[in-house]
Amino acid sequence: MFNNWMTEICCVRFVPSNCSPPPFKYFYRRGIYMSYSVFFLLLLNVSMLVTGQLFWKSGIQHVGFSLTPEGLFKLFVNPFILSGLVIYVGATLLWFYILSKIPLSTAYPMQSLCYAVTALISFFVFKENIALIKWAGLFLITAGAFLVSRG
DSSP: OOSSOOEEETTEEEOOTTSOOOOTTEEEETTEEEEHHHHHHHHHHHHHHHHHHHHHHHHHHHHOOOOSHHHHHHHHHOHHHHHHHHHHHHHHHHHHHHHHHSOHHHHGGGGGHHHHHHHHHHHHHSOOOOOHHHHHHHHHHHHHHHHHHHO
């Protein structure tokens, strides 16, 4: 089926064993070459999701939360909440682009980095108390995501 040629699907290349490797701008993972730019976009997506959560937390701290019409209005006109929504819309559009470039089973485990990064930043920024058992759980989630993404 593969006679000395390479099948390219966007930025993901499935390369038969008898072909030469692609240029340096790709790295190899389990028969898939992923571009460094797509990897960077994955990290950017994680950063955007974490930033959106931090904006939402700040907005809720300033406004509070109430299911009354007045409370919801205050919530949705808060600049922190609006900024978080805009960032999440951008992150979703970026996620659509990423999914068009690489398999979901490769991309999705990277999203779990949001848990660890958000906990770490909330520990320093919001002075949240994070118990040792939570740190252990975050480590296991991150390690599990790493293992899933390698296999």
